[in-house]
Amino acid sequence: MRGGMGGRLRSEVDDQFKLKDLNKKALYILKDNIKSEKKELIYAVLLTLIIAGTHVLLPILTKIAIDDYISTKEFNGLAIVVAGYIALALVQWFASYKQTFLASKIGYTVLYSIRKKLYKHLINLDIDFHNKHQVGDITSVIMNDVEAIYSLISQGFIYLISDAVTLVAIAAALFVLNLRLAVTLLITIPLILYSTKLIGKILRKAQRDVRENIAQLTSGVEQNLSGIKTVKSFSGELNQTSKVSELSEKTRNAQIKAVAISALHFPIMDLAGAIGLALIIWQGGMLLTQNIITLGILMAAVSYVRRIFGPLMDLSQIYTTYQTAGASLDRINSFLDNKQQVKFLAEGEKPEDNYDIAISNLTFGYDQDAIILENVDLDIKQGSHIGIIGKSGSGKSTFIKVLGRQYDPNEGEILIGGVPYQNYSKNEFKKILQILPQDTYLFPLTIWENITYGLKDKALDDVEELISKLELEDFFAKFENGLETKVGEEGKSLSGGQKQAVAIARAMIRDPDILILDEAASNLDSQIEKKIYKYIKTDWAEKTLIIVTHRVTSLDLTDKIYEVRDKGIFEINKDEIELAGWDRVTSEE
Ligand SMILES: Nc1ncnc2c1ncn2[C@@H]1O[C@H](COP(=O)(O)OP(=O)(O)OP(=O)(O)O)[C@@H](O)[C@H]1O
Ligand SMILES: [Mg+2]
Structure with missing residues (x-):
């Protein structure tokens, strides 16, 4: 769906793309990535001269054979010319083979290098970038646009030189002949x-x-x-x-x-x-x-006409190659221009002796002029279990995203363990804080592989251990192959609640100090949900739990409840929720 649209827009853009509009900076992408291939590039261009030379010389040998030996019936000399012809043809064959090979090799090497850099760049960009761009468009830039660079280098550059030199050489040779x-x-x-x-x-x-x-x-x-x-x-x-x-x-x-x-x-x-x-x-x-003229000259001229044909056809394509590659370079450049806003330090600080969260004067909006949270002050002590409620669209997930460093605050400060949370390295931060978002994504792997995804030091037994601590053995035993069951694309073969259980286990196995569930247990039946919270309450007493929910029963085990409303976050007590008949919290049981 998404790739399709990207593809359609692409061809329209390519046809209108004017080379003069190509951003000069885009050319640096080429320059930077072709540097390492300089030697081979020079070699390929030298081969070009050899090939052009053979194109000029072969018809001349024909002329010599006809005029000097065939018409005079000197067959010994003819044999030598024929031998020379074959030798030259071999040189041409080898040089062409080598040149084609080099042109492709250089093309593919540059393509590999650009693709690697681009992918790394894009994968590291903020969530915000990925929210704003469709997967299909990003894939298309990494695959198709980078591919266009290949034709630019092999055909647009190396063949261009080769063709142009050959044409000029042939024209010059003909001028000399007649x-x-x-x-x-x-x-x-x-x-x-x-x-x-x-x-x-x-x-x-x-x-x-x-x-x-x-x-x-x-x-x-x-x-x-x-x-x-x-x-x-x-x-x-x-x-x-x-x-x-x-x-x-x-x-x-x-x-x-x-x-x-x-x-x-x-x-x-x-x-x-x-x-x-x-x-x-x-x-x-x-x-x-x-x-x-002699018959030999006529034959040579006939041979030249045949030889200009290939280069001419190549050259007639050259503008299109440049246009397509230009449009692609431009797109690659515009993607590379997106810079990471949320930056992590390579070497961060360690928290002081606690994981208290202290938020002061926090203001955030996805756009400067649409503020979602304003001047929020909030303290969450280590080991507290808190609930966050609020109407749809009030800003609960937004608050969690800012807390999880998907976005940086516009203003204000967030300290974790006494350290501004920007001062942690990415690894340290992910070790401290795990967020389960509202929508769960599962990879098309087995259940336990999904739970340990990205962790090298965790295996099936660690997952089994966690499941037994949570007393969820029965829950997972229901699957045909237990934890070895494949979940299908995006977890299609699991129920909504089952997916969430997998996602919760995935966060818990990372043993974070702060665990945040953004509606992440909303599809679990409340028995299972309770089991998880009970375990957290008793065995994770030192850890902080933040639950964002619309369900009153999910709040049972929380110590404090906050409501997100009017761009602020306010503490309320449980009675208040029920007395006010708070319209979004649905009471079960
Ligand atoms: N990536 C985004 N870019 C721009 N605006 C956004 C983005 N995500 C959310 N918003 C807007 O921010 C506001 C708060 O959204 P948020 O997702 O925080 O609500 P919520 O309280 O979590 O709601 P729900 O209970 O339905 O999950 C909404 O008006 C929403 O349209
Ligand atoms: Mg939300």
Whole structure:
């Protein structure tokens, strides 16, 4: 769904992208990443000169063979020229092979280096960045845009030099042989260029239509599959199926149209080449009959016409290569321009002898002009178990996100253990504080692998130990393969409550000093929820627990309750909640 949209916008942008608009900074991406390949790049360019040389020399050997040996019937000399021809052809073959290999190698190495840096950069960006960008767009930049750099380096740069040098060398050789033939050849060049360009343009438009249709089709299929539950529960299958088949049909039509044009591509190129050849034979034939040139020269000229063909076709594509690569570089650059706002220190401080949280004068808004929390003061002593309630949209999750350093406060200070919480290293901070967000994400792994995800020093027995401490053995025994059960994509094969139990275990096995559950137990049945809180109350007495909830029963084991309202956080007592008939807290039992 998301990749699809990204893909559609891309082709539209590429076609309108003006190279002159390319941010100069974007070129540094290339410069930085190509540095290590400098030696090989020089080697590839040197090979270019050798290849161009062979293209010039081979037809000249043909000329020598015809004029000096065949027409004079000196067959010994002919054998030497033929041997020379073969040797030169071997040199050309080897140099071309080596050059193609190097061009690809350099291209792939640069691509690898850019992709690695870009991925590292993007993965380290704030949650805020990831909230604002769709996964498909980010993936597309890492995959497709970086791929475009490959063509830029191999075709757009190395082949460009190779083709240009070959063309100039051939033209120069022809001028030396015969001026009129050279001029005739020069006339055929625009002919070939124009026809390749024209057909290329029409073909690109058709291919763009195909891409757009495929993008829409992918998007349609993906949307339906990711929302399959909703599609089914509203009996939308029929409607959706016909939508997808309509998109499939449109894609097929666009593909057939594109094939009709691309099938013309090579024949038209051949035709242009044949016309070029015909002109040379016509002019050359006349010159030959007038004894102005020899048969050898005519044959050499015919050979040159054939040899300019490949480079010309490459060159006619070059602007498109630059345009596509330019647009891609621009996008990569704009992604690299996003800087991490929330910064962690590499070497942080250690907390003093407690994990008290002291919040003073905290103000935060996702936007400067839409403040969600204002001048909040709050002290949460180590070992306290507190509940946070509040209406939907009041700012509970926002408060938790700021506390978890997903966002930095606009103003104010948060101390944990007497240390400003910005002064911890990332590792230290994650060791101290674990947050379970409202929406749980599970990886398509087994239950225990999900629980120990990212922890090298924890294994199945640690998970079993935790489960038995929580007295949840029965709960997990219900699964077909116990803790070895695979949870499916995004935990699809688990119930809502089961997913939350896995997520809670995942946070608890990390043994944090402060555990925060943001509606993270809301789907668990209250028996299981109670078991977890009971364990926390008795065995985690030293640790701080913060529960954000809409359920009154979840608040049973808490010492203090706060309500988020009017941009502030206020302590209230349990009676108050019930007396006020607080509309969002639902009472069970
Ligand atoms: N990433 C975000 N960017 C901009 N605004 C946001 C973002 N996340 C939340 N908000 C806004 O901040 C306000 C508070 O949202 P928050 O998620 O903190 O509410 P909540 O109290 O947790 O609600 P609920 O009980 O429904 O979970 C809402 O108005 C919401 O629209
Ligand atoms: Mg919330």
